[in-house]
Amino acid sequence: MVSFCQNSTEKTNITSYRSNVNNVLSWINSNSAAGTVSNQTVVHSSNHDDDVYGYYDCRGDITGSFCQFCLTTAVNDITQRCPNGVTAMIWYDICIVGYANQYFPGKVTLTPSWNLTGSKSVKDSTDLGKAVNYMRYLIGKVTTKANNHWAMGEFNWSDNEKSYAWVQCSRDISKDGCRQCLETMLDKVPKCCGTKVKWAVVSPSCGMEIDNNKFYQLQTGSSSPLPNRET
Template sequence: MLGIQMPPSKFFMLFLFVIYLSISFQSSFTAAADPTYAYHVCSANFTGNSTYQTNRNLLLSSLPTNASRGNGYSSGFYNETTGQDPNKVYGLFLCRGDQTASSCQDCVTFATRDLVQRCPDGKQTIIWYDQCLLRYSNRSIFSTMDTVPYVSLLNTQNVTDRGRFNQILASLMSQVVNQAVNNSRKFATRTANFTALQTLYSLAQCTPDLSSSDCNVCLQAAIAELPNCCSGKTGAQVLIPSCIVRYEFYPFYNLSATSPPPPAPVLLPPPPPGSARGKSGISSSTIIAIVAPIAVTAVLFIVGLCYFIRKAKNKYNAVPEVNADNDITTLESLQFDFETIEVATNNFSTDNKLGEGGFGEVYKGVLPSGQEIAVKRLSRSSGQGGQEFKNEVVLVAKLQHRNLVRLLGFCLEGEEKILVYEFVPNKSLDYFLYAQSPKNNNNWIGQDATR
């Protein structure tokens, strides 16, 4: 006896429907939880019931409603200010590039509540989650590359064949950074095969208000930290206010949102009326016998994958590195005393002055060894604390790039904050970037001395 017949095209559509249900099941399984907290930093407390607190609360209440807007940039990033000086509050959020408008809004909404609990009176605050970051400050943080404070988080498990792993990871991170810098959203993901059964997933992202060059410097600083904090670990991330990098042996981002869409399936035309359906027809019982095991297998596979990912996340152990205390040896080797700087610059003589800007003045100097240096004397009104200054010195000193002049050291005595660079005569930053000849014979230190 013949069963109910079904054309192959309908069988194919039924199979796609089963896969769709499986994916929907996965989404509902993973989307219900709150965003995964990573770290937060609070500083410079304000007075309770102050105008600044009122402005802060107004800012936090308005940010979630703009999760799908981009105010000139891509969706998933938004910045705005509330109030007037001296109580103006600058705020922004950045969602991971694979997040939908809905999931971004959920993360930002959660962050505005969570941040007030963790930092009830912080004047400068930033909080990171896996899915987004939220930040506010009493100074402008827009279109500005901030590299401190930073934190490194690592997985406690070690890789096998560390030498080969480091080579693959270095190449992968270089590729994903280059891709992010040249993307208008300043976001990119890439994968690489470590073994036949292990895939390495990576991500790089900057706030999209940064220039490509600032984004590149920020990401290069982040990946330069990986060997120091996380060498040989199966997963790690470096969180900086203006950018983040991360790698794992599991897909920690939404693969479907970061990959090109698959080609549309080709649907076969229905058979013409009256066409023969002999023994080659497929009965409904046969279809059920084929599709049911596939559907069950697909669902079990997805449940197992979700379990594996959650288990891997549970093994992730955060080890913060938000200050330079463990780099004290590096700091001691970089520190100059103020008297040496005074002698080198002839007591900051106007004849030695190279330039002046909003953050201080730059002088040419000569050390007792005969080495010429460029001395940036930061303005006392810069508002940067001593520990923040040390953190930034350590981070900048780690950067090695042919387009960056080398930082030789610093001086921190009393209210004096001084940076000492190598002196490069007749060169400017655009010379290194574009190989152009200098237009005059003025002396520059190789990067914008007035910043």
């Protein structure tokens, strides 16, 4: 789990803004409880100075009670971690929640970004290239297939050990915006994560992850398993 909180004394002292933040977070809880896995809203103030925009999204393979539980946990945590935030977001492995005082739907948001890595290192120097190439393959899938904002699949390291990969974009951005976001995250990998067999790089608009343990599930109605692609 990673989080971001931006404070401002100008906003945090305004009762109407804090009230609107609370209304957005309450809306996320109630909307997700109805079974919606991704949505966005705005709570307006009379002069629009204290408008709050909120959003949430679950990983593409996560639905139902798992999605709702993650979002409920995220709302509780974002309240505790960022009690006076003007802009805040929190990312878990299977969901993201955020709010801001500026309009963002449809915009590609690349910052803040986070990277997480495991402790185990790859065994061969060519494995970074294998991971990057497979991620490019998934980026191609998710940015060319209509009505698809996520993709996942598996590939083999140089020692034939399997690795599992996932990419996803926010559902409100264009295919071009999705590609821009994912390629920007992928460009960070060689410096932050390329020597590890487990890593994730995420931003508000997109994310990607690789793990030697299968962390996703393929459900009825979701995408078929992507083919193993040798690089």
